[in-house]
Amino acid sequence: MYDAWDSDDRRPSEPVRRRRRGRPFDRRRGRFRGSKTSRPTRSVTREIDRWEELYRSAELKREPAVEEAIRWFRANAPTVPETTLVHGDFRIGNALIDGDRITGLLDWEFARVGDPLFDLGYASTRYFAGKLVEPIERPELACSLLEREWFYDEYERRTGRTVDRERVRYWQAFSAFVMLTICCWGASQYETGSSDDVRNAWFQYPVPG
Numbered sequence: 100m101y102d103a104w105d106s107d108d109r110r111p112s113e114p115v116r117r118r119r120r121g122r123p124f125d126r127r128r129g130r131f132r133g134s135k136t137s138r139p140t141r142s143v144t145r146e147i148d149r150w151e152e153l154y155r156s157a158e159l160k161r162e163p164a165v166e167e168a169i170r171w172f173r174a175n176a177p178t179v180p181e182t183t184l185v186h187g188d189f190r191i192g193n194a195l196i197d198g199d200r201i202t203g204l205l206d207w208e209f210a211r212v213g214d215p216l217f218d219l220g221y222a223s224t225r226y227f228a229g230k231l232v233e234p235i236e237r238p239e240l241a242c243s244l245l246e247r248e249w250f251y252d253e254y255e256r257r258t259g260r261t262v263d264r265e266r267v268r269y270w271q272a273f274s275a276f277v278m279l280t281i282c283c284w285g286a287s288q289y290e291t292g293s294s295d296d297v298r299n300a301w302f303q304y305p306v307p308g
Contacts, residue, residue: 131195154279157287159283165276167184176269183213184205185215188209190242215258217270222241
């Protein structure tokens with residue numbers, strides 16, 4: 100459903116893969132040490148283009164509110180100083196937890212190179228363990244689980260990056276469009292007969308109209 104290669108939409112060449120094998124991965128910065136991040140100024144446009152293309156291929160009806168949202172995303176695209184590995188579906192439902200430790204992350208289908216704050220925005224939504232939470236009793240919680248400011252402060256402390264709150268809010272809004280697109284895609288797959296997975300039929304309910 101979604102290409103997960105590097106920021107130029109191509110699989111890394113064999114020479115690039117060989118160079119990466121011999122270079123340690125910097126977990127704090129989310130990239131191979133000594134590597135150059137590629138075209139961060141294009142990363143937001145590329146993100147919008149990819150998800151809009153998927154939305155157009157799957158939309159069940161034209162929705163004016165979504166059209167306006169896409170225009171807003173393009174007009175208000177933030178400046179991204181660097182790009183790193185992005186999980187793309189970073190939430191508690193995709194975490195393996197042992198006691199008080201996260202021991203692994205699942206579902207790397209949407210992994211890509213992009214703005215590192217995308218994952219923070221995505222995790223700051225009302226999405227919890229696979230469900231959109233309503234009503235919102237604790238709007239200050241990220242992923243309906245963590246104190247938002249504590250979450251951001253810990254991210255800053257552990258990565259050395261400054262969390263641009265406005266940029267996180269942008270990605271939080273964009274994540275709603277991502278979730279809508281996934282729902283449209285799943286519903287259209289079932290409606291057109293491309294999939295007989297009845298779970299896709301559920302996706303019609305969050306879709307406007």
